[in-house]
Amino acid sequence: MGALDGKVALVTGGSRGIGRAITERLARDGAVVAVAYARDRAAADEVVTRVRDTGGRAFAIQAELGVPGDAARLWAAFDAQVEAHAPGGGVDIIVNNAGIGCDRDLASLTEAEFDQVFAVNVRAPFFIVQHGLKRLRDGGRIINISSGAARLAMPNGIAYGSTKGALDTFTLNLAKELGARGITANSVAPGIIDTDINAGWLRDNPEAQANAGALAALGRVGQPEDVADIVAFLASDDARWVTGRVVDATGGSGL
Template sequence: MNGRVLDNKVALVTGGSRGIGRAIAERLGREGAVVALTYAQDHAAAGEVVERIGKDGGRAFAIRAELGRHGDAAALWAAFDAEIRRHSQQAGVDIIVNNAGLVSSSPLAFLTEGAFDEVFAVNLRAPFFIVQQGLSRMRDGGRIINISSGTARNAVPEVIAYASTKAALDTFTLNLAKQLGPRGITANSLAPGVIDTDANSSWLRGNPRAEAQIASLAALGRVGQPDDIAGVVAFLASDDARWVTGRVIDATGGAGL
């Protein structure tokens, strides 16, 4: 792994067992980082990611973490602390990628209080306290990357609660950048559009009409892939991005231009 851009770095990627999170975890591993990835239920899928990173010459381990509950951040970091010394010569973390998220597809008229609380707990409260409790572990010059969404800026009433969590996450990012700048820690949001993942497979894959519609929204004329997002995360995690902070990076392929 000599010469890779993230050598000697430790990264935490939440929701790293599938979809965008998996692509991010695997990319950071290829770039030399020791990757701690969290998963909620699918232990086998998380194990596959760890195995893939290992085959590519990297180091990784998985942490089961059910986000959206009180105490979730403390439990996650306790598991991280217990495991990191087996994979890295130093404790602590350099990169936090808050990727895990829950999509609520209920429009305003049908959204229940319980569903509202759940999506905010997973998408906003969990990242908030993961960062809060991770800062004592984060080395100066670190990176915080919050996975937001294009829906935070473009009205999509069908996912109003989800979009609201992502808009709040962007504000959280902005304030982190200001607060943590003196430590050389950058904080940025990354906002994908529709990405071809398992979460979207039921209505997107194998549906030429849906694929064409989504592709038509992007200036680049295709549906986004998880690797498209992982590449931008790898840049934001690298030293090349040291002068970029407090920004929402659009990764929609130019949707809505």
């Protein structure tokens, strides 16, 4: 029996990188997982097939984030499919994982870039939760994927770090507001993770691997599964007494 048997989870950005690892782990623990993606249907279908081939349950839903009406469209896509996979509908676990980077310093950042990174990384999670509250069952879980950049000065990513700081504040307030319903809200803050996004400068580059790994007290670059396992814990009943926290998933970077 899995720790999440009978649960329904929504994972935004669930088809690639950290999101894919979260999808696969939650499904392995027994949850029915809605894999939300923006454009890459092939990647979403691939992870859904992988989950089903290993005995899990998942389905893909499409909604581009960072544009007006994104949360409403995402939940409409969810509602259209959930009954076929989990009779009764509703959701127990919301993982706000989708996000974009922004490698700009204060002087070079444009207003359009600022607006876009905040729209995807902050506004979308806010309204996904707002629209999802009527679907989120008592005792549910909200898990926001933040970043170690929220607590470290990184001037070349000032807007990105600011979005993750805002997301952590959002998490804190959700925990207070929703605690009476037994709903927990927590953030998970990864450091450098070996994903496709970082592949261009990190993979097949021993020097970059060594330099990135040296930033962590545990002496290596993080893997998507390192983050997914923490999310699985927070999604489970074992974490019922943890809420309003930012869980560091950087391997001890910046200590």
